[in-house]
Amino acid sequence: MTDRPRLTVLSGPSGVGKSTVVAHLRKAHPEVWLSVSATTRRPRPGERHGVHYFFVDDEEFDKLIANGELLEWAEFAGHRYGTPRRAVLDHLDAGVPVLLEIDLQGARLVRDSMPDARLVFLAPPSWEELVRRLTGRGTEPPEVVERRLAVARTELAAEPEFDVTLVNTSVEDVAAELLALIR
Numbered sequence: 001m002t003d004r005p006r007l008t009v010l011s012g013p014s015g016v017g018k019s020t021v022v023a024h025l026r027k028a029h030p031e032v033w034l035s036v037s038a039t040t041r042r043p044r045p046g047e048r049h050g051v052h053y054f055f056v057d058d059e060e061f062d063k064l065i066a067n068g069e070l071l072e073w074a075e076f077a078g079h080r081y082g083t084p085r086r087a088v089l090d091h092l093d094a095g096v097p098v099l100l101e102i103d104l105q106g107a108r109l110v111r112d113s114m115p116d117a118r119l120v121f122l123a124p125p126s127w128e129e130l131v132r133r134l135t136g137r138g139t140e141p142p143e144v145v146e147r148r149l150a151v152a153r154t155e156l157a158a159e160p161e162f163d164v165t166l167v168n169t170s171v172e173d174v175a176a177e178l179l180a181l182i183r
């Protein structure tokens with residue numbers, strides 16, 4: 001029987017660089033499986049259904065919840081996001097390392113339902129750098145950036161709840177540290 005690998009949860013404030021770090025890691029290590037979340041948010045330019053997210057409407061998201069298909073879900077800055085349960089469990093059962101990239105509320109829910117999961121907090125080098133990254137990404141209008149930064153203050157305060165903190169100064173360094181934790 002295959003040993004069940006540990007689930008790794010990567011969390012941290014919007015704009016800190018979670019997706020950038022994960023993309024860098026997975027380019028060199030495609031064997032690490034990244035869960036594709038469902039969301040009611042609209043796609044950004046370049047985002048593809050089934051690759052970056054499963055983009056669903058409110059009714060479809062309600063059904064996912066009602067049918068117990070989500071391992072966890074949360075509302076973040078006006079939209080809902082959730083982790084499809086079956087695919088995560090199937091990959092773990094098959095011995096494949098699984099990575100979730102989710103918000104603080106979701107990380108707390110996973111910790112409650114899967115206490116063996118390792119919770120990793122990605123922190124910015126400074127508040128000013130976080131603002132620069134989120135603004136510089138240019139994917140959200142100023143009012144949404146403000147909303148995400150307000151949430152970020154709460155998320156930064158929750159860092160002690162996590163098993164490990166990685167500071168995203170260098171994408172290469174932090175991706176290597178994350179890989180070592182996943183293994």
Ligand SMILES: Nc1ncnc2c1ncn2[C@@H]1O[C@H](COP(=O)(O)OP(=O)(O)OP(=O)(O)O)[C@@H](O)[C@H]1O
Pocket residue numbers: 012013014015016017018019020021133134136137168169170171
């Ligand atoms: N170490 C780094 N140094 C400088 N810029 C970075 C670094 N890591 C990421 N960035 C940049 O910061 C911006 C935000 O990164 P990214 O979209 O990966 O954040 P995120 O945490 O996934 O955000 P969200 O939670 O909103 O999806 C991007 O423009 C990215 O290129």
Ligand SMILES: Nc1nc2c(ncn2[C@@H]2O[C@H](COP(=O)(O)O)[C@@H](O)[C@H]2O)c(=O)[nH]1
Pocket residue numbers: 012013014018037038041072073074076081082083101102103104105106107
């Ligand atoms: N609780 C969950 N949070 C999730 C999930 N998928 C993504 N996220 C987090 O939402 C915010 C915003 O993401 P964005 O793509 O709109 O910038 C970010 O913190 C993601 O990590 C999920 O399935 N559950």
